[in-house]
Amino acid sequence: MIKQYTYKEMNMDEIFSRTEEKDEIAQVVSEIIEVVRQKGDSALREYSQRFDGAVLEDMEVNAEEIQAAFEGTDKGFLSILEEAADHIRGFHQNQKRADFVYTPREGVILGQKITPLDRIGLYVPGGTANYPSTVLMNAIPAKIAGVKEIIMVSPTKGGKMNPDVLVAAKIAGVDRIFKVGGAQAIAALAFGTETIPKVDKIVGPGNAYVAEAKKQVFGKVSIDMIAGPSEILVIADDKSDAQVIAMDMLSQAEHDTMSSAVLVTDSKTLAEAVSRSLEMQIPLLLRKEIARKSIDDNGKIILAGSIKEAIEIANQIAPEHLELCVDNPFDYLADIRHAGSIFLGRNAPEALGDYFAGTNHTLPTGGTARFASPLSVDDFIKKSSFTYYTKEALEKEAEKINVFAQREGLFAHGKSATIRTKKEGDE
Numbered sequence: 001m002i003k004q005y006t007y008k009e010m011n012m013d014e015i016f017s018r019t020e021e022k023d024e025i026a027q028v029v030s031e032i033i034e035v036v037r038q039k040g041d042s043a044l045r046e047y048s049q050r051f052d053g054a055v056l057e058d059m060e061v062n063a064e065e066i067q068a069a070f071e072g073t074d075k076g077f078l079s080i081l082e083e084a085a086d087h088i089r090g091f092h093q094n095q096k097r098a099d100f101v102y103t104p105r106e107g108v109i110l111g112q113k114i115t116p117l118d119r120i121g122l123y124v125p126g127g128t129a130n131y132p133s134t135v136l137m138n139a140i141p142a143k144i145a146g147v148k149e150i151i152m153v154s155p156t157k158g159g160k161m162n163p164d165v166l167v168a169a170k171i172a173g174v175d176r177i178f179k180v181g182g183a184q185a186i187a188a189l190a191f192g193t194e195t196i197p198k199v200d201k202i203v204g205p206g207n208a209y210v211a212e213a214k215k216q217v218f219g220k221v222s223i224d225m226i227a228g229p230s231e232i233l234v235i236a237d238d239k240s241d242a243q244v245i246a247m248d249m250l251s252q253a254e255h256d257t258m259s260s261a262v263l264v265t266d267s268k269t270l271a272e273a274v275s276r277s278l279e280m281q282i283p284l285l286l287r288k289e290i291a292r293k294s295i296d297d298n299g300k301i302i303l304a305g306s307i308k309e310a311i312e313i314a315n316q317i318a319p320e321h322l323e324l325c326v327d328n329p330f331d332y333l334a335d336i337r338h339a340g341s342i343f344l345g346r347n348a349p350e351a352l353g354d355y356f357a358g359t360n361h362t363l364p365t366g367g368t369a370r371f372a373s374p375l376s377v378d379d380f381i382k383k384s385s386f387t388y389y390t391k392e393a394l395e396k397e398a399e400k401i402n403v404f405a406q407r408e409g410l411f412a413h414g415k416s417a418t419i420r421t422k423k424e425g426d427e
Contacts, residue, residue, distance in 0.1 A: 107393025155181020242273035
């Protein structure tokens with residue numbers, strides 16, 4: 001049964017407190033990374049057989065396998081994938097940045113140069129679950145940014161990759177695909193092996209071992225984020241349908257036993273109705289055992305004094321997904337400060353963002369939406385500033401630079417400016 005609280009009874013530390021045993025995971029991952037660094041491809045084959053039951057003679061997916069995936073994929077789903085890809089491209093095209101140049105003072109040119117990353121690695125969970133949506137959400141922004149090469153890795157069961165994932169990779173513009181997963185795949189992307197090239201950045205979700213591996217290789221390569229279990233927070237008023245709200249909460253609860261589903265409402269009647277509806281709907285789910293444990297352990301209903309107060313609660317929690325199920329939701333949008341992705345109104349379930357609307361579903365979790373953002377085109381570029389001065393412009397500012405540098409005790413810094421402005425015969 002889901003737990004219910006009033007705002008005064010709410011303990012913020014409990015809302016998303018879903019601790020895992022990480023010390024053992026960290027040690028295992030550290031060992032895997034070191035073995036892959038030392039042994040390369042042979043370590044990848046050994047781990048793939050041990051963990052996934054896959055005997056990999058050829059780790060890379062070939063053109064024939066991709067073609068077979070297209071031929072074997074349901075044509076109706078193929079059309080849906082292509083349409084979803086178009087929506088994702090349309091949204092992310094608006095995130096493209098441009099270089100800028102300006103002249104703030106006579107003889108001075110300043111600017112910023114945008115450069116896409118050379119090569120990125122995309123991790124896609126596999127094995128028992130398959131996520132073509134993850135492929136689209138991660139590869140399409142990289143392609144729009146202008147990344148030269150996209151490398152995808154994904155675990156397989158018995159060496160066979162899900163055809164929907166392969167089709168999504170082709171649609172999204174992935175360049176090379178490897179049948180390797182787990183912490184060993186992250187290590188391969190970070191350091192390179194005989195077959196898998198080293199990348200500049202690793203993106204994409206994974207289990208606790210994958211997340212830990214990304215954490216450990218950060219610094220050798222860039223990463224998108226350390227993603228935790230899924231979260232949804234629904235703000236709903238007394239006009240909301242309890243069955244709809246309950247199903248929205250279950251859309252995240254069915255992900256994982258560690259997922260968190262929270263309802264914040266100003267209606268006690270709705271709170272009680274949603275609690276009853278959850279109990280009715282959980283037994284009907286295909287993943288009912290997972291949803292049951294998620295709701296019992298991490299689900300919460302919080303009774304607020306008003307919708308404004310509900311929004312303030314949401315800002316304190318900073319959820320991954322925030323649904324605002326009220327009339328005139330745009331009236332409240334400016335008040336929402338901390339959320340990964342916001343779904344406005346009664347007709348915008350979180351699943352829209354997962355698959356089809358076009359916004360990205362790779363989002364900050366665990367309260368990190370207070371300072372982090374969804375995956376975007378920005379994640380696949382770097383920015384370089386540039387500076388140009390004429391001799392006359394430098395002469396006007398060299399002594400000021402010198403004074404500033406001496407104030408910090410850095411004599412050579414100042415001298416590097418004034419030495420350029422000395423006239424012949426000056427000491």
